[in-house]
Amino acid sequence: MTDSMLSGSFAPVLPEIFLLAAACVLLIADLFVKSERRTASYVLAQLILLGCALLTALVSTYSLRRPVYAFGGLFVGDQMANLLKLMAYLATAMALAYSREYLLDRKLLKGEFLALLLFALLGIMVLVSANSFITLYLGLELLSLCLYALVALNRDSAASTEAAMKYFVLGALASGLLLYGMSMIYGATGTLTISEVAQHVAKLSGNAAQRPFLVFGLVFLMAGIAFKLGLVPFHMWIPDVYQGAPTAVTLVIGSAPKLAAFAMAMRLLVNGLLELAVDWQQMLVILAVLSMALGNLAAIAQVNLKRMLAYSTIAHMGFMLLGLLSGVVGGNWRNAADAYAAAMYYTIVYVLMALGAFGVLLLLSRAGFECETLEDMKGLNRRSPWYAFVMLVLMFSLAGIPPTAGFYAKLAVLSAAVSAGQVWLAVLAVILALVGAFYYLRVVKLMYFDEPADTTPIAGSGEMRLVLSANGLALLVLGIVPQPLMALCFAAIKAL
């Protein structure tokens, strides 16, 4: 352990400390907010996010070249953590903007929602910066517990309560599996700090007596990661939770937590167990193929849009794995940074797409009406050509058709897979992506080719319309100029 790791610098933890304090302030301040619209709390929450972003930007200047550690190596501030945190703030801010009217219409816009959202974000931040199994688990549980509560936010709805129970029970099981895996690795290496685990594993992995322990632990870690990412066969909760939760909460679950799950995979597998890449890459191949196949095929059969997007998430996370599993080829990690950067780019772009897609659902919902079936998209082009166009961009981006950001995400991970020699996996992936294109196209078909069944004008607050338009345009602009975001991801991974 180096000196810098031991020195008790609080600098990298500043955003987390600020958010914790600010979220508590918000919780108390909200008690004095009388208005139904909670404008004061809402603005405060957005300001808190802005503050976090500024602090993270400040902190990132310290950790530009190499990782900075805090709390005796429990916590790490590196470029990947900073970039993912910034994206998580952005996703949370957008989720707030999208969900405000929806929650207001359903009398769910309470201080608890804002506070839980911010605490979930705190969980994401801790997880993203974890350099120890303990920190990682802490962040994960903070995130998960907030999400369980958010799913049950509408406590009078049987579907929401059922979804929350399901999510909680399965989530607890997954946490148990993850902890068990961690304990196995701890038993073999004698340390909980991820960077030290990596050093021990490097020594132990050649040892025939110790290796089975490590691989055994790895299997359980993998189950925990797969649950959080929602990979087949650990995906059961996703469709039910996505459908059962209020759409605003589905939006929250489907966006920033994906970044956290990706970071968790990176911290455990790449930072900790890179020496075991031969083993975990094989597991990821199976998870990827199953997820892409089941996700894309099952999505076709869905009538409920939220459920369709849930299966689409499963497929997308499977696709993202193509990057993660292509890092190490025959003990050589020359291309590893490119492959992991591709996976990271994919995750970030996916989060932007998921935000937009659920944002459109929230825009079309109003008091007493949930926009959640395919039928509800009918004739959107007649009702509002602009938002139909935004949804068109989102759907083509999800399908991976250029010139949208989704194409470059697919391109990056496919390129990683091909350079790792996984050409047949890439061929399989594109064929399954073709299957996926069908159900995205069906949404476009409903919007453009059919006549509207419902001609109510589209409501939605000004800020929501603005953010949603920017979201759609961003995916198109990132499709024409993909370079900047890609450069950020590549730089972040190279600095690991």
Add this chain to the structure above:
Amino acid sequence: MNLPLLSLAIWVPILAGLLVLATGGDARAPLQRWLALAGALAGFLVTIPLYTRFDAHSSAMQFVELTPWIAQFNVNYHLGVDGISVLFVLLNSFVTVLVVIAGWSVIESRVAQYYASFLILSGLMNGVFAALDALLFYVFFEATLIPMFIIIGVWGGPNRVYAALKFFLYTLLGSLLMLVAFLYLYNKSGGSFAIMDWWKLPLPLGVQILLFFGFLLGFAVKVPMWPVHTWLPDAHVEAPTGGSVVLAAIMLKLGAYGFVRFSLPILPDASRALSGFMIALSLIAVVYIGLVAIVQNDMKKLIAYSSISHMGLVTLGFFIFNAYGVEGSLVQMISHGLVSAALFLCVGVMYDRLHSRQIADYGGVANVMPKFAALMMLFAMANSGLPATSGFVGEFLVVLGSMKTSFWIAFAAASTLIWGAAYNLWLYKRVIFGAVANEHVAAMADLNPRELVVLGLLAAAVLFLGVYPLPFTEVMHASVNELLRHVALPKL
């Protein structure tokens, strides 16, 4: 003055399309039509210097533009045209003008979106012909699917949804596999997407053959070659007239162009090894699809099958590896672009008056529409390859070229003149000649000035190319010879 002409050819129509889109709803339809026409004309005007300033003696890429685009993957915004691609840029921009005029009074709903789709599509297709970076090519190639999907699905016939989805998914399947082939080459070439770098890349035969099939699916679906052609008749029948015109005149050429730009020079050994296979597929298209065309009852379907048959001749020309064949194929592509556009417009003219595409509903049109009948006669003749029309030049050259390879290939290829004459003349006889079939036909008015301009321009082009093809072929010579040099060079 050194304008980035190719960028203008791509972006002028796209920006014009966005401008039309920004004008709003159908209340402003007249403005939108004039704007679209202005955009299309501007798009055509900027391509004219591409021809006048083109150096026909050079086989190098001209009007080259090169700007880094995505550094992580070494992708460049790399444009350029040679004698093979320059004519397609012109043809595309020319046809776009005609399509805008042809839709003038026919499209009443969502006018802005209609014109915007065509203008954006036109810019994207110019991008496909001009791209010298494989990823840029792919982006344009795929992006063309989106406007066409919308065109077929929104303004198409009764079964438009099925046709639009079939069109999209068929072509996407092909192009996704092509993408994997691109990524493989990118990886093999040490991280370059430049098409010309790939021309020099040595590849073992087994790999070449796998890549060839990857490309083949992408391009063959687009051409379309037998047996992956079944989307085309559906798409044509359901698409609005403008959609059919662009589909037949330009979009099919994207696939054939892909063979010339990618398959032949990058995979010469596989191309030679599989030439028998490709020739067989091409001849099946020429003969079998030609026969299928004869028995169609729907005029658009008949022309769609005739397109597939003619494109069979094009792919045949590429895979006999001599200058007559390749140049003949390229001339045939230009000619077919003009003739099929004209024939679909002719069907559109009749459809606008009678709202039927069934041959049986017509008869004796010559009695009520003499000007139209005369023009359609010319196009039907050109489609059957009559000398002094553009159709003859290409077909003759391809047959001549295949004679050098084998008498029987030439024999089968030449049979296209018989099938072509059979379905074109029989169609013409049933629709145009004879007594006036019913009172609906009797009520048909002859061409209005707008239609006359569109068909007249096409007729002039068809005759000019048929009588004096030199201005077109001389542009190609150097590039075709260079291409054949690449094909002859083994690179195992």
